[in-house]
Amino acid sequence: MQKTQEELKANILSALAHPNRVRILEFLKNGVKCNCEIAPKLDLEQSNLSRHMKILVQQGIVISWKDGLRVNYKIADERVFKILDLAAAIAKRSIETQAGVLEEV
Amino acid sequence: MQKTQEELKANILSALAHPNRVRILEFLKNGVKCNCEIAPKLDLEQSNLSRHMKILVQQGIVISWKDGLRVNYKIADERVFKILDLAAAIAKRSIETQAGVLEEV
DNA sequence: TGACTATATGAGCAATTACTCATATAGTGT
């Protein structure tokens, strides 16, 4: 079934919209990594990490390939970092203008 | 409690990561709108739309103010459109390189 | 072959999300 443009965008954004996946992507800024390096570094359960990586690969944000026992990952599209930077900027402004904070209590 | 940078980014992205909220934002590109204009245009239930708008306002993506009975909305931070464009570009590439499609069946 | 390492995945669970219906709240205009 055909997906709408809005669904396609929402799917990419959903894949990015988790703190651990944000951390994973930022860690992959350092270059190619395998699960066995990411998991201890970010303190994530092996099976949990495996599922996060699957989401990132399925959305074409990350590329993976086998290297012996390991599966290596690298960023497929550097534009994700622009998205993360913009999200940070929006969050920053939102906090500064108190817009998002009033609900907090 | 203090939120991490990763949580802040993920929260902004979560607010954007829904097809209907993407549609709402794109509709708000046309200028200031109230619920009563958005709901029929996008064919959304009144209560459902109200909750989507709350999410966008809470994250500081949209600003709202009362005008008599109505509540008006406008984009608070135009950078959301950059995010949406980047997400579309990533989705496009992902589809073209078949990276994301192989799982589909 | 067997022991070991790295990753994937089934099952179960708690929490969250998106939605709808019904109702409450708030402002308008008679």
Add this chain to the structure above:
DNA sequence: ACACTATATGAGTAATTGCTCATATAGTCA
């Protein structure tokens, strides 16, 4: 006051998400 309009929210529900534990799969090396 009353009827009316616009929005918000409580309650209930189905689907999804993120997590963990246990197990399966796949590759390495003695």
